Amino acid sequence: MKINSYIDTLRTTPANPTAVPRPAQEVTQSPATRPVKSDSVQISDAGRRLNAEQREAIDPERVAELRQKVLSGAYNTLDVVDQVARRILTRGEL
Numbered sequence: 733m734k735i736n737s738y739i740d741t742l743r744t745t746p747a748n749p750t751a752v753p754r755p756a757q758e759v760t761q762s763p764a765t766r767p768v769k770s771d772s773v774q775i776s777d778a779g780r781r782l783n784a785e786q787r788e789a790i791d792p793e794r795v796a797e798l799r800q801k802v803l804s805g806a807y808n809t810l811d812v813v814d815q816v817a818r819r820i821l822t823r824g825e826l
Contacts, residue, residue: 820826
């Protein structure tokens with residue numbers, strides 16, 4: 733009965749010690765085998781109207797004001813965090 737040493741099981745040998753690494757070959761496709769790109773998108777008139785309405789509803793001055801408040805730390809309070817957490821939970825966004 734042969735008993736192998738525990739150390740022998742930890743030794744590793746390369747899978748192919750004589751293999752020499754070679755640079756990868758570039759794969760080229762002939763025009764007949766290249767995938768054809770045929771995706772397209774069509775936006776309906778209703779979608780265009782909704783987009784225009786949403787853009788008009790955003791007031792750049794209000795956005796700048798809110799951005800400044802956030803950057804100055806006006807919303808870094810536990811009260812604000814609690815309110816946001818409650819809204820996320822009631823809306824089921826989590």
